[in-house]
Amino acid sequence: MTSGTRPGPRLRLRLAAVAVCSLVLLTGCAAGAKSEPDTAHADRQGPTVIGSDASAEGRVTAALYRELLTGAGQPVRMATTSYTSPAATARAVVAGRIGLAPAYESTLLRTFPDGGTLPGNMPATLSMALPMGIDALPPAAAEHGVVLAVTRATARRHGLHSLADLAGAGRRLTLGGSASGDPDAPTPASLKKAYGVSVTGAGTSATADVLALRGTDPVITRDRLVVLTDPVGVIPPEHVFPLIQAPYAGPAARKALARLNPALTTDQLAALASSVDAGRSPAATARTWLRSRGLLG
CATH class of the missing domain: 3.40.190.10 (Periplasmic binding protein-like II)
Known part of the structure; x- marks a missing residue:
C-alpha cells in the first residue's frame, strides 16, 4: 500500500475494529471490567x-x-x-x-x-x-526460502561468493536444482535484470552449474555446497x-x-x-x- 492509495476493504475493517476495541476498553474500564x-x-x-x-x-x-x-x-x-x-x-x-x-x-x-x-x-x-x-x-x-548454490570446485574456479559474481564466470551457466520450479526461485530473466548474469534454465539437478534449492535442504550440508549471497534481494524472504x-x-x-x-x-x-x-x-x-x-x- 503506497502513500495516497485508499485503504482496501480488509484494512478499513481492521481500522474500524481498532476504533471499536478502543471504545470497548474505555467503557469496560468505567464499568470495572476485569482482564x-x-x-x-x-x-x-x-x-x-x-x-x-x-x-x-x-x-x-x-x-x-x-x-x-x-x-x-x-x-x-x-x-x-x-x-x-x-x-x-x-x-x-x-x-x-x-x-x-x-x-x-x-x-x-x-x-x-x-x-x-x-x-x-x-x-x-x-x-x-x-x-x-x-x-x-x-x-x-x-x-525456508530458495537459495542458489554451487559446488566448492565451481566456487573456487570462478571466485563465486554472491550472485553478482556469476556475471564474471566467463561463460553462460546452467541453472537447475530441486527448487528451480519454485515460485520464489529466480528466473534467468530476473537474474539478468538484477545482476547482469547470463544463465540458462536448461540444467538438471545432476548437471546444472548453479542449483536452486531450499535453504534447509540437507544436500547443502551433505555435499558442502557454497550458498551464494543475494545482496540485491532478488529472492523474497521466507x-x-x-x-x-x-x-x-x-x-x-x-x-x-x-x-x-x-x-x-x-x-x-x-x-x-x-x-x-x-x-x-x-x-x-x-x-x-x-x-x-x-x-x-
Missing part, C-alpha cells in the same frame, strides 16, 4: 492443536513449538493428520481446524493475496493479509514463524515461542530436519536440541 489471565482462553478453547505439513522440517518445527509451550505450562496436543503443504496448513489455521502451525512469509502471502503491502514492513504486510483473529508471531532467524489463532496467543504462549527465534537459524533447522529424515522422531529431536541450548528445563 482475563492468559490461561482463560486455553481453558475455554481446550488445548492448542498444533499441525504441520508432512515434511521433516514442518514436523520438527511443530515439535519445537509443542515442547516450548508444554514447558511453559500451556495445554497442547498434536494434530492427528498432516497437511499437504505449508499453504494447506496455513489455511487450516485460518479455518479453525488447528490452532498453531509453522508458516512461511512468502508462502503465506501467496496463499492469502488480498491484503495490502507495506514495503519493508513484513509484520504489517502479514497482518493485512490475514483475517482478524489470526496472528503472525515474530519469525525465527531460519529461512522466514519461518508461528501462525496462531489469537485466543491461543496469550502472553505466556508468545513468550515461550519467542525463545526459539534467535537460536533457530537456517543451518540449525536444516540439521534438525536431516535428523528427522534419518528416522529420529520429531519430538525427541526437538527436545534434545532445545535442552542443549538451555531453552527447555
Whole structure:
C-alpha cells in the first residue's frame, strides 16, 4: 500500500475494529471490567492443536513449538493428520481446524493475496493479509526460502561468493536444482535484470552449474555446497514463524515461542530436519536440541 492509495476493504475493517476495541476498553474500564489471565482462553478453547505439513522440517518445527509451550505450562496436543503443504496448513489455521502451525512469509502471502503491502514492513504486510483473529508471531532467524548454490570446485574456479559474481564466470551457466520450479526461485530473466548474469534454465539437478534449492535442504550440508549471497534481494524472504489463532496467543504462549527465534537459524533447522529424515522422531529431536541450548528445563 503506497502513500495516497485508499485503504482496501480488509484494512478499513481492521481500522474500524481498532476504533471499536478502543471504545470497548474505555467503557469496560468505567464499568470495572476485569482482564482475563492468559490461561482463560486455553481453558475455554481446550488445548492448542498444533499441525504441520508432512515434511521433516514442518514436523520438527511443530515439535519445537509443542515442547516450548508444554514447558511453559500451556495445554497442547498434536494434530492427528498432516497437511499437504505449508499453504494447506496455513489455511487450516485460518479455518479453525488447528490452532498453531509453522508458516512461511512468502508462502503465506501467496496463499492469502488480498491484503495490502507495506514495503519493508513484513509484520504489517502479514497482518493485512490475514483475517482478524489470526496472528503472525515474530519469525525465527531460519529461512525456508530458495537459495542458489554451487559446488566448492565451481566456487573456487570462478571466485563465486554472491550472485553478482556469476556475471564474471566467463561463460553462460546452467541453472537447475530441486527448487528451480519454485515460485520464489529466480528466473534467468530476473537474474539478468538484477545482476547482469547470463544463465540458462536448461540444467538438471545432476548437471546444472548453479542449483536452486531450499535453504534447509540437507544436500547443502551433505555435499558442502557454497550458498551464494543475494545482496540485491532478488529472492523474497521466507522466514519461518508461528501462525496462531489469537485466543491461543496469550502472553505466556508468545513468550515461550519467542525463545526459539534467535537460536533457530537456517543451518540449525536444516540439521534438525536431516535428523528427522534419518528416522529420529520429531519430538525427541526437538527436545534434545532445545535442552542443549538451555531453552527447555
